[in-house]
Amino acid sequence: MLIVEQLLNALALAGLLFLVSAGLSLVFGILRVVNFAHGVFYMLGAYLGFTVVALTGWFWPALVIVPPVVGLVGAVLESSTLRFIYRRLPIYQLLLTFGLALILEESIRVLYGPTAKGVDPPPLLQGSIPLGAIVYPRYRLFLVVLGLVVGAAVWLFLKRTRTGLVIRAVAQNAEMADCLGADVARVRTLVFGAACALAGLGGVAAAPMTTAYLGMGIGVIVDAFVVVVIGGLGSIPGSMAGSLIVGAAQTWGAFYLPETAMVIMYAVMGVILIFRPWGLFGEEE
Amino acid sequence: MTRPRALALAAVVVLAVLPWVLVRYQLSILTDVLIFGLFALSLDLIMGYTGMVSFGHAAYFGLGAYGSALVLIHFGQPIPVALLAGALLAGVIAAPVGWFSTRATGIYFAMLTLAFAQLLYTVAYKWRDLTGGSDGIAGVPKTTLFWGGPSLASPRAFYFVVAGAVVLSLVLCRALTRSPFGRALQAIRENERRFVALGRDPRPFKLVVFVIAAVFAGLAGALFAPFRGFASPEVMFWVLSGQGLMMVITGGIGTLVGPIVGAMVFILVQEILSSYTEHWMIFTGAIFVLMVIFLPGGLVGTARRLASRA
Numbered sequence: 001m002l003i004v005e006q007l008l009n010a011l012a013l014a015g016l017l018f019l020v021s022a023g024l025s026l027v028f029g030i031l032r033v034v035n036f037a038h039g040v041f042y043m044l045g046a047y048l049g050f051t052v053v054a055l056t057g058w059f060w061p062a063l064v065i066v067p068p069v070v071g072l073v074g075a076v077l078e079s080s081t082l083r084f085i086y087r088r089l090p091i092y093q094l095l096l097t098f099g100l101a102l103i104l105e106e107s108i109r110v111l112y113g114p115t116a117k118g119v120d121p122p123p124l125l126q127g128s129i130p131l132g133a134i135v136y137p138r139y140r141l142f143l144v145v146l147g148l149v150v151g152a153a154v155w156l157f158l159k160r161t162r163t164g165l166v167i168r169a170v171a172q173n174a175e176m177a178d179c180l181g182a183d184v185a186r187v188r189t190l191v192f193g194a195a196c197a198l199a200g201l202g203g204v205a206a207a208p209m210t211t212a213y214l215g216m217g218i219g220v221i222v223d224a225f226v227v228v229v230i231g232g233l234g235s236i237p238g239s240m241a242g243s244l245i246v247g248a249a250q251t252w253g254a255f256y257l258p259e260t261a262m263v264i265m266y267a268v269m270g271v272i273l274i275f276r277p278w279g280l281f282g283e284e285e
Numbered sequence: 286m287t288r289p290r291a292l293a294l295a296a297v298v299v300l301a302v303l304p305w306v307l308v309r310y311q312l313s314i315l316t317d318v319l320i321f322g323l324f325a326l327s328l329d330l331i332m333g334y335t336g337m338v339s340f341g342h343a344a345y346f347g348l349g350a351y352g353s354a355l356v357l358i359h360f361g362q363p364i365p366v367a368l369l370a371g372a373l374l375a376g377v378i379a380a381p382v383g384w385f386s387t388r389a390t391g392i393y394f395a396m397l398t399l400a401f402a403q404l405l406y407t408v409a410y411k412w413r414d415l416t417g418g419s420d421g422i423a424g425v426p427k428t429t430l431f432w433g434g435p436s437l438a439s440p441r442a443f444y445f446v447v448a449g450a451v452v453l454s455l456v457l458c459r460a461l462t463r464s465p466f467g468r469a470l471q472a473i474r475e476n477e478r479r480f481v482a483l484g485r486d487p488r489p490f491k492l493v494v495f496v497i498a499a500v501f502a503g504l505a506g507a508l509f510a511p512f513r514g515f516a517s518p519e520v521m522f523w524v525l526s527g528q529g530l531m532m533v534i535t536g537g538i539g540t541l542v543g544p545i546v547g548a549m550v551f552i553l554v555q556e557i558l559s560s561y562t563e564h565w566m567i568f569t570g571a572i573f574v575l576m577v578i579f580l581p582g583g584l585v586g587t588a589r590r591l592a593s594r595a
Contacts (some may be wrong), residue, residue: 028392034392034395034396081574081578084578085577085578088581090391090392091332091338091395092577092581094338094340094392094395095530095531095534095573095577096574096577096578098527098530098531098573099531099570099571099573099574099577100570100574101570102527102566102567102569102570102573103566103567103570103571103574105566106564106566106567106570107567109564110564110567218523222399222400222403222523225396225399225400226396226400228396229389229393229396229397229400233392233393262403262404262407263404266400266401266404269400270385273385273388273389273397274388277388277389277393278389278393
């Protein structure tokens with residue numbers, strides 16, 4: 001029964017990873033920007049989640065309020081800095097987001113201090129639940145479900161709505177979409193904000209499991225980079241596949257070879273890149 | 286004498302005179318500037334001249350620092366042996382990492398180098414028996430110049446070793462960028478597809494320059510360990526990789542001298558800000574964001590453009 005338990009652990013971790021990497025991938029697909037600050041938005045989500053829980057005493061409002069707030073912060077930063085340098089080489093955009101990451105990370109340190117902030121899960125999700133032969137923590141099951149629901153929602157939004165159609169058009173050819181009357185600047189801001197909101201949601205969801213702590217941003221961004229490199233930048237199914245692979249590698253690695261769990265993740269990535277240098281679902285640049 | 290040559294000579298004279306003018310604290314900052322200047326300079330080789338942006342360059346700085354610290358602590362060899370050991374260790378590890386990473390280009394390359402650097406950081410953090418884990422290796426001695434030679438324990442003596450190593454590296458890197466090999470790198474930067482169309486394979490070039498850059502970064506790290514007296518996982522952390530990128534961009538990408546100027550500006554700004562606030566990172570970040578938006582050529586690049594226009 002150990003195998004079922006670990007499978008669920010891997011899925012819960014994959015759910016969190018997906019919330020973060022989907023936004024990273026989306027921003028790359030549409031803005032052609034690798035957002036180094038993405039992990040910091042995840043961290044911001046966790047800390048804001050702590051604040052909302054501390055103020056209201058409830059977890060659920062945090063899950064609803066925090067993502068839009070984080071998204072708004074992202075949208076404001078995009079339209080006040082990144083917007084001006086889309087014409088430059090991609091590396092300048094990466095470096096700019098690196099500067100933003102420094103500012104945000106240090107601001108959070110100023111506001112919240114250096115100690116980690118714990119967040120209690122809502123009563124409904126506390127404790128464990130019998131699942132056939134095993135007993136499993138409810139909160140992790142919630143993460144599995146959350147990852148699946150958000151994944152489906154993002155995918156349906158992109159494929160089935162008119163806004164999703166415009167976003168995909170901008171991803172394919174921004175100039176052409178512009179000529180056909182799409183407001184490209186607005187689409188970029190919207191997508192950047194939405195991606196940050198997803199990262200914020202991930203942060204709120206992670207907080208009860210990992211607490212909110214400084215440095216959680218860089219930890220998650222490195223994992224998310226590995227996820228999108230495996231899955232292919234700009235692809236939502238790729239993010240999902242990558243999250244599952246990394247979630248599995250980390251879960252089983254941590255169990256069987258605790259000292260070298262990280263190495264396994266990179267080994268898997270290395271093998272995949274030998275055969276598919278652009279990731280499983282990526283397209284050659 | 287041409288103007289660049291006169292400037293270079295003046296810079297060497299200033300570097301030679303400064304240790305007799307500066308007080309101890311200032312001299313230690315200057316040594317810092319040179320060490321991190323060398324680190325940024327090595328990053329400029331791959332970033333400015335070949336167009337490969339590494340987000341994990343600190344790993345090689347860190348490997349150099351550990352290599353040199355271990356040699357000095359356990360074997361008490363002269364400093365040049367430690368420098369060689371640090372630089373070699375960085376180069377040896379960079380070879381397989383480069384082999385993997387150069388399979389990808391652009392953003393993928395940046396992410397792969399970051400991932401490998403974090404992996405090396407984790408190894409340094411976990412391998413307590415060798416690296417001392419999070420405590421690192423403390424008490425690294427500044428030994429001698431050669432076997433039975435003069436001691437380098439005084440700040441001034443060690444400064445001259447650092448200055449000598451940095452000037453020599455700058456000269457070597459400059460020669461490298463002007464060699465046929467260096468021209469090929471710049472051709473790859475300008476148009477990799479065309480380079481392939483001309484019948485050349487860019488990957489060996491990229492791999493070799495990646496290893497060379499790692500060797501110079503390792504040399505910088507190998508100087509750092511005896512200078513500060515320790516090596517700890519922080520010296521391979523991603524923050525340092527990012528700071529290296531900042532120095533290159535601030536000083537001027539693809540100029541070699543620029544990154545050293547960038548290191549000077551970065552370290553001085555940090556010194557000044559940190560005496561007012563412990564949260565200097567916010568301001569460094571803000572300055573950096575403004576630099577990226579308004580001064581893409583960096584200080585040296587912009588100065589050169591203005592000079593050539595005048």
